[in-house]
Amino acid sequence: MxxxxxxxxxxxxxxxxxxxxxxxxxPPGTTRDSGTVTRDGSTPTDGTTPRDTGTPTDGTTPxxxxxxxxxxxxxxxxxxxxxxxGDMCTFDCGASGxxxxxxxxxxxxxxCTGGGCTLDCDEMSTCNYDCSGGSCMSDCDVMSSCxxxxxxxxCEVLCDDGSTCVLDCTGAATECRIDCNAGGHATCTGxxxxxxx
Numbered sequence: 422m423x424x425x426x427x428x429x430x431x432x433x434x435x436x437x438x439x440x441x442x443x444x445x446x447x448p449p450g451t452t453r454d455s456g457t458v459t460r461d462g463s464t465p466t467d468g469t470t471p472r473d474t475g476t477p478t479d480g481t482t483p484x485x486x487x488x489x490x491x492x493x494x495x496x497x498x499x500x501x502x503x504x505x506x507g508d509m510c511t512f513d514c515g516a517s518g519x520x521x522x523x524x525x526x527x528x529x530x531x532x533c534t535g536g537g538c539t540l541d542c543d544e545m546s547t548c549n550y551d552c553s554g555g556s557c558m559s560d561c562d563v564m565s566s567c568x569x570x571x572x573x574x575x576c577e578v579l580c581d582d583g584s585t586c587v588l589d590c591t592g593a594a595t596e597c598r599i600d601c602n603a604g605g606h607a608t609c610t611g612x613x614x615x616x617x618x
Contacts, residue, residue, distance in 0.1 A: 580605030
């Protein structure tokens, strides 16, 4: 009888001490120390946690989605046109188009076989223009990067506002001209005149 009283008393003391330490209040079917508790109480088998949102575990953020699908689109330009929003465009000037083709914050290319086109590059754009017909004008503005080929000559490029410009007039019978303004930097090869660069 005395032995039973001691056993009950000892069991009560253990229960009190266990409760004072916090005990184990984890609901059945969950894991307290793993951090991988699912809503149904099961343990994930694919190595992910229940709060997995698809965010990389290396501290980086997911890459932005390319709204253009990473492909270059052709922009018909019988007269005036533009490419904006970070798209990648190729201006189709035809034989007499591109009286004003403007690349704004994008990546652009264009070929002016008929000559006399105005091919601009603005707001941190990257542009590659080929004016095989000659006498084209280009304004490379606001930290843009421009490459202009002008085999026939007579092209004029304004490299403005921190932009970087390359004009190639190799073999041109008519002199090309490139001017720099507000921190623009330019180089020219071939038959070139660079009065302010």
